[in-house]
Amino acid sequence: MKQTTLSTLVLVAGLLVAGPVLAHSEAHKGHHAVATVKEQKPWGIAGEASQVDRTIEIRMTDQMRFTPDRLQFKQGETIRFVHHNDGKILHEFVIGTRETLDEHAEAMQRFPGMEHAEPYMAHVAPGQSGEMIWTFNRAGEFDFACLIAGHYQAGMVGTVQVLAD
Structure with missing residues (x-):
């Protein structure tokens, strides 16, 4: 009985540790596997591939820089962003307001x-x-950043200016 209990505890502990790691890996594989939710944000809304006006690399x-x-x-x-990670560690590109990026960071x-x-x-990776495809349907000044712990703080940020019609 003790061997079964110990085996069960080891299995449960392994699942508790592996679960979040696997979930985080899945989240970072890319969001295109899941249907995109179109939610209006102050900096725009998810775009459609059929409506792309231009591509930005x-x-x-x-x-800790973007170019x-x-x-x-x-x-x-509507912009198709093509992101190239020239580094040896994971990076991300997140659009938002300074306030939302600060909170997320x-x-x-x-x-x-x-x-x-x-x-x-x-x-x-x-x-x-x-x-990613994004439609900038709101004018204003916005930001983008890599919010992986330490990257934002090291200055991995940029700005987006959206000119009114």
Whole structure:
């Protein structure tokens, strides 16, 4: 009986540890496997591939920088972002307001394994590429960042200016 109980405890402990790790890995594989939820955000809404106006290539490096780090669009433009991770560690590209990025970065510091896969986020493994499609239907100044713990704090940020019609 003791051997069975010990085996069960080891199995349960293994599942408790592996579950969040696997879930986090799945979340970072890309959000395209799941139907995209179109939720209006202050910085826009998930876009449709059939409505892409242009493609912007973004490079991410382990020097904690994006190239380019300043973007300008016209209100209503739908952009296909193609992200290239030129580094050896995972990076992400998250669009938002300074306030929402600050809040998310703080949460990532407290819970580095937290799951998230929103249409305004792209997670790109080292040496890989990823993409996202976003419609900038609101004018204003917004930001983008890598919110992986330590990356945002190291300056992995950029700005988006969306010009009114």
